[in-house]
Amino acid sequence: DVKVTQSSRYLVKRTGEKVFLECVQDMDHENMFWYRQDPGLGLRLIYFSYDVKMKEKGDIPEGYSVSREKKERFSLILESASTNQTSMYLCASSLLGTYSYNEQFFGPGTRLTVL
Amino acid sequence: AQKVTQAQTEISVVEKEDVTLDCVYETRDTTYYLFWYKQPPSGELVFLIRRNSFDEQNEISGRYSWNFQKSTSSFNFTITASQVVDSAVYFCALSEGSNAGKSTFGDGTTLTVKP
Numbered sequence: 001d002v003k004v005t006q007s008s009r010y011l012v013k014r015t016g017e018k019v020f021l022e023c024v025q026d027m028d029h030e031n032m033f034w035y036r037q038d039p040g041l042g043l044r045l046i047y048f049s050y051d052v053k054m055k056e057k058g059d060i061p062e063g064y065s066v067s068r069e070k071k072e073r074f075s076l077i078l079e080s081a082s083t084n085q086t087s088m089y090l091c092a093s094s095l096l097g098t099y100s101y102n103e104q105f106f107g108p109g110t111r112l113t114v115l
Numbered sequence: 116a117q118k119v120t121q122a123q124t125e126i127s128v129v130e131k132e133d134v135t136l137d138c139v140y141e142t143r144d145t146t147y148y149l150f151w152y153k154q155p156p157s158g159e160l161v162f163l164i165r166r167n168s169f170d171e172q173n174e175i176s177g178r179y180s181w182n183f184q185k186s187t188s189s190f191n192f193t194i195t196a197s198q199v200v201d202s203a204v205y206f207c208a209l210s211e212g213s214n215a216g217k218s219t220f221g222d223g224t225t226l227t228v229k230p
Contacts, residue, residue, distance in 0.1 A: 001146045002210040005149065019121065024163070031216050033217070035220075037220075040124075040218045040222065040225050041222065042221055042222035043206065043220040045217060045218075048217055056217075058217070088158075090160065092160075094216060096216060100167070101148045101210040101212075101216045102216070103150055103161070103165050104150075104152075104154075104160075104162070104218065106159055106160040106161075107159070108157075108158055109158050
């Protein structure tokens with residue numbers, strides 16, 4: 001069974017704090033993703049990584065950065081949290097296919113509240 | 116640019132009714148993949164099915180069936196004899212061959228099955 005785990009289910013932070021969200025997968029997947037999910041807006045891609053130390057911006061990267069030092073771990077960093085970053089954050093991973101694109105496996109999500 | 120539209124925001128049915136969730140996509144690529152995911156109230160997205168653009172065969176898995184029609188750019192999902200456990204948010208997603216494994220998700224359809 002593929003397992004994607006996220007460090008916290010619920011997190012409350014104050015405006016201006018630096019926030020780290022951690023994601024770990026145990027299936028040796030090359031691709032890892034960070035999304036935020038907001039009511040009525042579906043899933044929006046923040047950042048994507050296809051290899052260690054490699055990253056690509058998604059649709060809404062402003063205010064976020066990421067780190068991938070090891071293949072199994074992908075961290076999302078909010079440099080200075082703001083109230084509009086209150087959201088559900090979802091991490092996912094997928095296998096890099098040679099001739100196909102594979103389904104993503106999701107973690108349970110972190111509900112972040114910024115006060 | 117790729118786009119996925121799930122026009123039905125919310126659907127409510129009574130148990131044992133059949134229900135179809137619509138998904139319309141836009142892409143310029145000839146090679147692409149379509150996915151459906153389920154997000155139950157517990158929150159974790161679960162992969163249901165993947166289809167590539169060269170395979171228009173419909174698929175049935177138990178009470179679930181998928182109808183892929185390239186002519187109308189649609190990939191609809193039907194649940195036969197719905198059950199309360201089918202209550203969830205369902206997402207349709209598209210990965211283009213030129214887009215390195217990233218997916219664009221629709222906004223989701225919330226299905227409520229009442230007993």
